[in-house]
Amino acid sequence: MKIKEIREVPRYLRQRVLMPIARFELISSLDEELLSVALNDVVLLDPEDTMEEVKDRAAQIARFREKGLLTVRYDMRIADGDLFAMYENSNLFNELWVLAQQGRGKDGFLFDDAQVRMGLIVLTAKGRGLFGVPPLGAIPF
DSSP: OHHHHHHHHHHHHHHSSSSEEEEEEEEEESSSTOOEEEEEOOOSSSTTTHHHHHHHHHHHHHHHHTTTTTTEEEOOOOOOHHHHHHHHHHHHHHHHHHHHHHHHOOTOOOEEEEEEEEEEEEOOOOHHHHHHHHOOOOOOO
């Protein structure tokens, strides 16, 4: 693992402690329990980010997770409407949504809509120690 590569996410987390992340999901209007993850661990820096950029970031996050440095939580919600709008209006999500809409009403297509599920990246105790990030709730003086 390259030192440069491992410093990207913690640099963000040092300043904010938590980092937003998203998952693009395909859903069905016919069965609300039917869900498929189309693109996992999406971190956008710009709404025009490419699939390659997003997949590279997701791979970096997966490496951190494997090393026990962070967890990704989709059960924690963020309240930033502007951030949610950036993901929902991104080129990648728009492509997914269009594909889902094309299948709407056609035989054999289960997923006819798409949604963004926001979550958070949280450093583990091991990750906080390695990168010198204060624990959640700590107030730096």
